[in-house]
Amino acid sequence: MIKKIVLASNNPGKVREIGQLLADLDIEVVPQSEFGIPEIEETGLTFVENAILKARNAAELSNLPALADDSGIEVDALMGAPGIYSARFAGVGASDAQNLEKLLGDLQTSESKTRTARFQCLMVLMTHATDPTPLICQGTWEGEIIDSPKGDNGFGYDPIFYIADEQCTSAQLPAEKKNVLSHRGKALNCLLEKLSNL
Numbered sequence: 001m002i003k004k005i006v007l008a009s010n011n012p013g014k015v016r017e018i019g020q021l022l023a024d025l026d027i028e029v030v031p032q033s034e035f036g037i038p039e040i041e042e043t044g045l046t047f048v049e050n051a052i053l054k055a056r057n058a059a060e061l062s063n064l065p066a067l068a069d070d071s072g073i074e075v076d077a078l079m080g081a082p083g084i085y086s087a088r089f090a091g092v093g094a095s096d097a098q099n100l101e102k103l104l105g106d107l108q109t110s111e112s113k114t115r116t117a118r119f120q121c122l123m124v125l126m127t128h129a130t131d132p133t134p135l136i137c138q139g140t141w142e143g144e145i146i147d148s149p150k151g152d153n154g155f156g157y158d159p160i161f162y163i164a165d166e167q168c169t170s171a172q173l174p175a176e177k178k179n180v181l182s183h184r185g186k187a188l189n190c191l192l193e194k195l196s197n198l
């Protein structure tokens with residue numbers, strides 16, 4: 001039975017949301033920053049490859065089971081960009097605001113009027129660094145990109161991600177509601193179900 005896991009992320013928005021989602025479990029979740037583990041280079045070409053790279057690195061350096069999330073936004077008018085490059089769309093080290101501005105700028109110059117988009121999240125749990133059968137789950141959240149940011153909650157592209165059913169952006173949703181609907185919430189719930197079946 002897993003009692004303690006390391007969270008392979010230094011992104012404060014993700015750490016906060018995953019912490020909230022796992023709050024009721026009897027598992028201690030420790031962010032990798034507490035072990036001084038830095039972000040690794042994401043050299044994979046898919047979300048799942050990058051999530052495995054992150055989980056393996058954190059498990060190796062902490063000697064604990066590791067949970068990693070690789071996520072991003074796919075915008076149809078931009079042929080699925082930024083996708084796995086969401087965190088570094090405006091360049092390595094770019095801020096959330098810079099990435100969001102680049103996305104809006106690219107959409108303005110795009111010929112397509114389509115505004116559909118989706119968040120993707122690949123969640124991976126490795127019990128140790130050489131675990132040959134990591135638990136893997138994917139969550140998707142459909143929405144549309146709007147022209148001007150709205151809302152102060154969440155992080156990243158949330159202020160321009162509009163959810164028709166809720167008639168607001170994901171940055172206007174309370175945290176508990178986003179956690180139920182989001183790509184991350186779905187992926188994590190699937191992972192917890194798999195874990196409980198083990």
Ligand code: IMP
Nearest residue numbers: 069070071072073086087155156157158
């Ligand atoms: P990663 O650290 O390579 O997985 O990058 C994830 C990036 O995707 C984040 O830095 C955000 O730009 C974006 N992203 C992922 N999930 C969300 C979300 O829930 N809201 C807003 N942006 C997100």
